[in-house]
Amino acid sequence: MKNIHAVFNGEYKDLDKIKVSPLSRAYTFSDSVYEVIPFFNENIIAFDKHIKRLSNSCSSLNIDADIEKSANEILHLISSSNLKNGYVYYQISRGVDSLRSHIHNNDLKEESFGYVVSHSFESKDLKVAICEDIRWQRCDIKSTSLLGNVMSMNDAKNHHCDEVIMHKNNEITEGGASNVFFVLNNIICTPSLSTNILPGITRELLITEIKKNGISVEEGTYSVENLLEAESVWLTSSTKGLAQVSEIINQKTRIKKNNKIFNQCKSIFDRAFLSSC
Numbered sequence: 001m002k003n004i005h006a007v008f009n010g011e012y013k014d015l016d017k018i019k020v021s022p023l024s025r026a027y028t029f030s031d032s033v034y035e036v037i038p039f040f041n042e043n044i045i046a047f048d049k050h051i052k053r054l055s056n057s058c059s060s061l062n063i064d065a066d067i068e069k070s071a072n073e074i075l076h077l078i079s080s081s082n083l084k085n086g087y088v089y090y091q092i093s094r095g096v097d098s099l100r101s102h103i104h105n106n107d108l109k110e111e112s113f114g115y116v117v118s119h120s121f122e123s124k125d126l127k128v129a130i131c132e133d134i135r136w137q138r139c140d141i142k143s144t145s146l147l148g149n150v151m152s153m154n155d156a157k158n159h160h161c162d163e164v165i166m167h168k169n170n171e172i173t174e175g176g177a178s179n180v181f182f183v184l185n186n187i188i189c190t191p192s193l194s195t196n197i198l199p200g201i202t203r204e205l206l207i208t209e210i211k212k213n214g215i216s217v218e219e220g221t222y223s224v225e226n227l228l229e230a231e232s233v234w235l236t237s238s239t240k241g242l243a244q245v246s247e248i249i250n251q252k253t254r255i256k257k258n259n260k261i262f263n264q265c266k267s268i269f270d271r272a273f274l275s276s277c
């Protein structure tokens, strides 16, 4: 495999040369946060929003991180990669304990790590499963503690699905690694941020762009039945862009591919962020 360009605690090296302590709190507790920052045609998409969310995630966990240093490392990974299209994965952990203990010392030094890889932003249609949202109450924090998402997405993969759409007490929340949009009676709907979801940056960019184009979006709480009545469903994320759902397994739905409103939203988004000119 080709070398992957990476950084660990400020030192640039190939990904497979990085060595971490097993007492890193990223390893013992998932006491760490992350971002995935996409770039297309060498333009970073919503860089400031990703940095702001990284900073918010650190603040929520009281991780005292040098965000400016992280921002510079992300920029350096991208500029030195010679890649046109790709993304940076970047994570900050609270640091390394002297022995594993839930309660951390206050003088730990943050541990940061990132790498850059190429990525094609071609959309793929998605087959999804609906499942119960089994996660904790702070899904607004972009923490690496993602076992709920990991378990649900791997269960779904065993049923040949690419993603899941989760619900809590029958209210739609989000995808396993994405936010959910759907069209119901010609209205674009998406669960509001008060439904314990990640404030997705692609979600926010899409809402802003389509509103700029005079199309309205409703943010609210929606039931599984609402989703199943939808004419079109799509998922958003930094690496997927807008990806339409072609099938929800084990459910009767009215979904048709290439719905007019979906196509309109996708071309607005692609023109704003993924255009080659």
Ligand code: PMP
Binding pocket: 036, 149, 174, 175, 176, 177, 178, 179, 198, 199, 200, 201, 202, 203, 236, 237, 238, 239
């Ligand atoms: N929700 C979850 C649970 C995610 O993991 C992601 C992708 N990181 C998203 C939503 C989409 O967020 P973004 O558009 O910022 O990539």
